[in-house]
Amino acid sequence: MAAEPGSPGQPRGGGHRRVGPVGLRRAGRLRELVAAGVADSFGMALGWTVFVLLAVSRGGLAEAALYNAAMLIGVVLSAPVTGWLARRVPGRGLLRGAAGTEMLLRVGALAGLIAGLPSWLIAVAVVAMHIAAWTGFAAMRAEVAAVDARPRSMTRYALAISAVEAAGTGLGALLPAGPDGYPTGPALVVVFVLYAGSLLPTVLSARRARMTPRGAARRIVTARSLAYGMIRATRHARHTPHRVGRRRIVAPHLLVAGGGVMLLASGPTLLAIPLTTELHGRHWVAAAAVAFSLGCLLATAAVETAGRLRLPASLRWTLWGLGMLVGWLGAALHAGGVILAQFLAGVSQTAFEGDMDAVVADQAPPEAVTTALAYSASTRALGGSIAVRLLPALVTAQAIDKVVSGAVLILGTAALALWILTNVPGLYRRLAR
Numbered sequence: 001m002a003a004e005p006g007s008p009g010q011p012r013g014g015g016h017r018r019v020g021p022v023g024l025r026r027a028g029r030l031r032e033l034v035a036a037g038v039a040d041s042f043g044m045a046l047g048w049t050v051f052v053l054l055a056v057s058r059g060g061l062a063e064a065a066l067y068n069a070a071m072l073i074g075v076v077l078s079a080p081v082t083g084w085l086a087r088r089v090p091g092r093g094l095l096r097g098a099a100g101t102e103m104l105l106r107v108g109a110l111a112g113l114i115a116g117l118p119s120w121l122i123a124v125a126v127v128a129m130h131i132a133a134w135t136g137f138a139a140m141r142a143e144v145a146a147v148d149a150r151p152r153s154m155t156r157y158a159l160a161i162s163a164v165e166a167a168g169t170g171l172g173a174l175l176p177a178g179p180d181g182y183p184t185g186p187a188l189v190v191v192f193v194l195y196a197g198s199l200l201p202t203v204l205s206a207r208r209a210r211m212t213p214r215g216a217a218r219r220i221v222t223a224r225s226l227a228y229g230m231i232r233a234t235r236h237a238r239h240t241p242h243r244v245g246r247r248r249i250v251a252p253h254l255l256v257a258g259g260g261v262m263l264l265a266s267g268p269t270l271l272a273i274p275l276t277t278e279l280h281g282r283h284w285v286a287a288a289a290v291a292f293s294l295g296c297l298l299a300t301a302a303v304e305t306a307g308r309l310r311l312p313a314s315l316r317w318t319l320w321g322l323g324m325l326v327g328w329l330g331a332a333l334h335a336g337g338v339i340l341a342q343f344l345a346g347v348s349q350t351a352f353e354g355d356m357d358a359v360v361a362d363q364a365p366p367e368a369v370t371t372a373l374a375y376s377a378s379t380r381a382l383g384g385s386i387a388v389r390l391l392p393a394l395v396t397a398q399a400i401d402k403v404v405s406g407a408v409l410i411l412g413t414a415a416l417a418l419w420i421l422t423n424v425p426g427l428y429r430r431l432a433r
Contacts, residue, residue, distance in 0.1 A: 006107075011083055016051045023125065026183055029143075029208065030144065030207070031307055032205050033140060033143055033144055033157070033205060034156075034157060034160050034203040035201060036140070036162045036201040036202045037140060037157065037160060037202075038160055038161065038164045038206070039198045039199075039200075040198050040199055040201065040202055040404055041161040041164050041165050041168065041198075041203040042075055042164050042165070042167055042168040042194070042198055043168065043194045043195050043196070043197065043198020043199070044106075044133070044165075044168065044195070044198065045164070045165040045166075045167070045168025045169045045172065045196070045289075046168035046169070046171055046172045046191060046194050046195060046198075047106055047110060047168075047172070047192075047195030048172075048175055049168065049169045049171075049273060050087060050110070050191050050219075050267070051067070051109070051110055051170045052064050052067065052068070052123070052273045052274060053114060053172070053173065053177070053273065053282065053285075053327055054114070055113065055274075056273075056274045056278070057304070058113075059119070060274075060278075061271070061274045061275070061278055061392045061396075061397060062392050063119060064271070064273070064274040065271060065274070065388050065389060065391065065392045066119060066123055066389075067122065067123060067126050068270055068271060068385075068388045069123075069385045069388050069389045070123040070126040070127045070130075071126055071127075071385075072130075072131065072270075072381040072382070072384045072385030072388065073127050073381075073385050074126065074127040074130025074131045074133070074329070075130055075134045075378055075380075075381030075382075075384075075385075076186075076378045076381050076382045076385065077127065077131050077259060078130065078132075078133075078134035078135050078374060078377070078378060078380075079138075079371075079374040079375045079377070079378030081131055082134075082135045082138045082371060082374035083133055083249075083371040083374060083375075084091075085135065085371075086139075086368075086371050087185045090427065091139060091142075091143070092168050092207060092274070094135070094136070094139050094207045094333030095136055095139050095140070095202060095203070095205070095206035096131070096153065096206045098135045098136030098139070099124045099132075099136055099202045099203050100199075100203070101128075101132040102129055102132040102136065102199060103131035103132045103199045103430070105125055105128055105132060106129060106195050106196050106199075107192060107195070107196050108125055108193065109122055109125040109129055110191075110192070111192075112125060117157075118133040134374070134377055134378075134381075135374070136202065137377070137378065138371075138373045138374035140202070141157065141357060141361075141373045142369050144157045144371060145361045145369055145373070148343040150239055154203075155352075156300055156354075158299070158350050158353050158357070159353040164293075165291040165292075165293070166290050166292055166293030166294075166296075167289075167291070167293070169273070169285065169286065169289035170285075170286035170287075170289045170290060171286075172191070172242040173273075173282060173283070173286045173289070174283075174284035174286050175191070176297055177186050177232070178281075179419050180428075183351045185371065196239070217277055224375060230340065244287060248366060249364055249365065249368045249371055249372045249375065250360055250363070250372045250375050250376065251363060254313070254356070254359060254363070255375060255376070255379040256379075257314050258317065258352075258356050258376065258379050258380050258383070259311070259379035259382050259383035260379045260383060261317050261320065261321040261352065261380075261383070261411075262321075262379075262381075262383030262384045263320065263383035263384070263386055263387050264321060264325075264383075264386065264387075264407045264411055265320075265322070265324040265325045265348075265387075265407060265411065266324060266349070266380075266383065266384040266387050267323035267347040267384070267388055267390070267391040267422075268324075268325070268328040268331070268341065268345075268391070268404060269292075269324055269341075269342070269349060270384050270387065270388050271391060271392075272285075272288055272292070272338075272342060272345075274397075275331070275338075275397050275400065276288050276338050278397040278398075279331065279332055279335075279397050279398065279400075280335040280338060280340065283433075284335050284338060284339075286337050287335075287339055288341075288342040289342070291338075291339045291340070291342040291346065292342040292343065292345060292346035293347020294343055295342065295344060295345065295347040295348075296346040296347070296350045297346075298346075298347045299346070299347055299350035299351040299354065300351075300354075302347055302348075303351050303354060303355055306319075306351075309427035311422075312418070312422050313355070313356075313359050315415060315418040315419060315422060316355060317352055318357065318414050318415040318418060319348075319415055320348045320349070320351055320352035320355070321347075321348070321352070321411045322408065322411050322412060322415065323344050323345070323347060323348030323351075324344070324348045324349050324352070325343045325344065325404050325411065326341075326344060326345070326404075326408060327340045327341030327342070328400060328401065328404045329401050329404055329405065329408070330401070331400060331401070332397070332399070332400055334400050353380070356376055356380070357373055357376055357377075360372050360373060360375075360376040360399070361373060391403060399411075411414060
């Protein structure tokens with residue numbers, strides 16, 4: 001519970017000026033974390049867009065889908081890696097180590113693709129790169145949850161990161177490309193510098209990390225102190241630590257629901273760059289990225305509206321999945337369809353990710369918040385990786401509406417069934433009998 005205004009832990013100005021365990025005001029720490037996330041996401045989006053466009057020019061939608069699947073497999077594998085590291089490495093070391101490793105792999109993967117190395121080798125590098133990236137991302141989100149664990153703050157963090165990706169994606173798409181499909185000369189140097197250098201703010205932000213490995217801060221007595229979550233330094237917690245250890249980090253049904261939504265709904269959005277390029281040309285990639293960014297700006301309002309309606313999490317997430325898909329029904333007809341699809345996906349995907357992370361963080365044991373958030377992202381990525389590998393095998397870009405129609409039908413039916421079960425009095429109890 002936060003301290004009352006005027007108490008030693010909080011000045012009279014209000015909750016966002018309360019001094020945290022490391023002496024940094026909550027609002028200032030949030031701004032620092034958001035700024036580091038924004039810089040990282042801009043550089044990542046810029047470099048990844050150039051990377052994917054080069055892959056499309058080299059092997060079409062199939063090769064681009066391979067690297068997108070490799071990216072998502074890296075996210076999946078990051079969950080156990082994060083869990084192992086979170087029990088052994090302090091937050092400062094985890095953030096700096098993950099950022100440094102990712103920096104080297106970003107440069108190596110892009111350079112290898114330009115040099116014409118085999119696709120399987122590039123895919124392996126992409127997997128490793130995203131293991132490091134999402135290990136660091138889980139730690140950053142745990143820092144956000146430490147400062148302010150409300151769904152609004154978590155969604156705003158996701159919103160800021162998703163929104164700035166439009167600038168990076170747009171710049172990457174608009175850079176002049178040579179005959180081989182990638183920038184050359186000074187433009188290529190800028191890409192490499194921004195792709196790797198955008199991780200430096202994360203390295204600097206790590207010096208104020210509050211996280212400590214499980215059990216490494218027994219002398220901390222503040223309920224707000226973190227052990228990749230919060231160490232409850234109460235007498236009960238000290239005498240019965242085994243009870244916490246036996247609690248499940250994340251409820252399995254939450255992970256299944258989140259992964260299922262991504263499996264059905266995320267494919268077109270995750271492949272937006274190659275799909276837009278094949279449907280309407282490379283010059284529309286920037287416009288689609290801007291539309292996605294504008295949609296992200298509405299995600300917080302969408303989450304708050306869903307909260308006021310008191311919809312259950314499973315129904316909310318199904319509706320977010322429908323929002324990610326429905327615009328793609330007309331994407332092949334006109335470039336405006338892609339713009340609309342990406343706008344709706346920006347609203348829905350950002351809201352879904354922030355909503356799911358907030359639910360998972362709220363229900364996780366306090367000392368395992370980082371690991372829980374890693375598994376949350378991991379299951380979403382697993383669903384997404386399957387989706388991006390299946391999509392090019394099922395249809396061409398011009399026939400994307402056929403797959404989308406089937407997924408919309410499945411999600412729409414599920415949403416209707418969930419609404420009936422949660423709103424018709426006594427129906428659920430009668431069916432349970």
